[in-house]
Amino acid sequence: MRIVIINLMFFCFFEQLVCQSKSPYIDIANELLVRKKLSSKLPDVFDDVKFAEVVSKLDNIAQIKPTSQIDHLNITNPEFHWCYSQTYLLAGKPVESLDHYRQYKIQVHSNNSIHPLFNNPINELELALEKQQADLAYAIYFIINNFKSMTSPPENIQIIDLQIKLNVYNELAITPIFISEDGIIGPQTKSAIYDFEENNPYFVTESEIENSNLKGIEIASLPHSIRPVSALKEVSNLENKTDFTGIPHNNSIELSTNIILDEA
Structure with a gap:
């Protein structure tokens, strides 16, 4: 019985690691962090073209075709909202950025399978x-x-x-x-x-x-x-x-x- 419990615990732990390592948002998140660091020396590191590109990638991952900010905020995924918070912040849109960050903070409490990167506050x-x-x-x-x-x-x-x-x-x-x-x-x-x-x-x-x-x-x-x-x-x-x-x-x-x- 003890062996079964240990195996079950190991399986749950392994499953959580797999979920974390397979986050579809991790590449975008890392790119956003790099561009954020570069922004102090390169003001154009996140121009309108790059903004549109990142938004398109995030929407494709979420499999949505939004027509408004509400459509974005309806997504239940803290990693999605974390990335959008950083995206809008870099684009100089702090109001929209805060919208998504509030959703991130609400949702992150009930999600234990996110990649560790997304546990870092902005x-x-x-x-x-x-x-x-x-x-x-x-x-x-x-x-x-x-x-x-x-x-x-x-x-x-x-x-x-x-x-x-x-x-x-x-x-x-x-x-x-x-x-x-x-x-x-x-x-x-x-x-x-x-x-x-x-x-x-x-x-x-x-x-x-x-x-x-x-x-x-x-x-x-x-x-x-x-x-x-x-x-x-x-x-x-x-x-x-x-x-x-x-x-x-x-x-x-x-x-x-x-x-x-x-x-x-």
């Missing part, structure tokens, strides 16, 4: 994602405290807005817990609010909330927990920016780390 996007979460935490705190100060119960649409934001905020957790977006402050939502107030790491103080003029915040409600930053509207009064240093490119686009929200 430092520029780690900072941007952290600031995005901080902005979202601030928005959630504002809504919760606004509810507490109301003389009448909040409307269903206001509650749904809060529930959506809580779900988006929690989707990056290692074991995320999602609540129904039903417009009712029931046990699920009360528990989520309590957990958020007790455990969020951003330490928004009561005075900061009271002095805020944050208004009319909306966020995307899209299927499969996908929140594409590039397709949404910015929160205008959250003005912190992240500078992608060391990635020179033409017509650079400064990354907005504001929470980007859906107009729908």
Whole structure:
């Protein structure tokens, strides 16, 4: 019996190694890393032609013919999103890059068979994602405290807005817990609010909330927990920016780390 268990463990380990070594994205990932290193001395190392070439390769591997950013974000493969994050970053498209990096971070927790290369974080996007979460935490705190100060119960649409934001905020957790977006402050939502107030790491103080003029915040409600930053509207009064240093490119686009929200 012990021999059988050992053989089974060896087989599982071998199967995982085979999956990792056969990653179809590894060659593209290595090329992206090399070009990223060269970009400080060779600004044209990743021009429009190379960008189109890499995008075509990634889409061919994923066997998709996308017509929008949503089609890309619907792919369930952290290696795919890691490569697209690097691709858009090199191309000077930080908003799209962050879209994919968020999907990568969501999916990588539940995938144990990826190549070790894809376990390496992208430092520029780690900072941007952290600031995005901080902005979202601030928005959630504002809504919760606004509810507490109301003389009448909040409307269903206001509650749904809060529930959506809580779900988006929690989707990056290692074991995320999602609540129904039903417009009712029931046990699920009360528990989520309590957990958020007790455990969020951003330490928004009561005075900061009271002095805020944050208004009319909306966020995307899209299927499969996908929140594409590039397709949404910015929160205008959250003005912190992240500078992608060391990635020179033409017509650079400064990354907005504001929470980007859906107009729908």
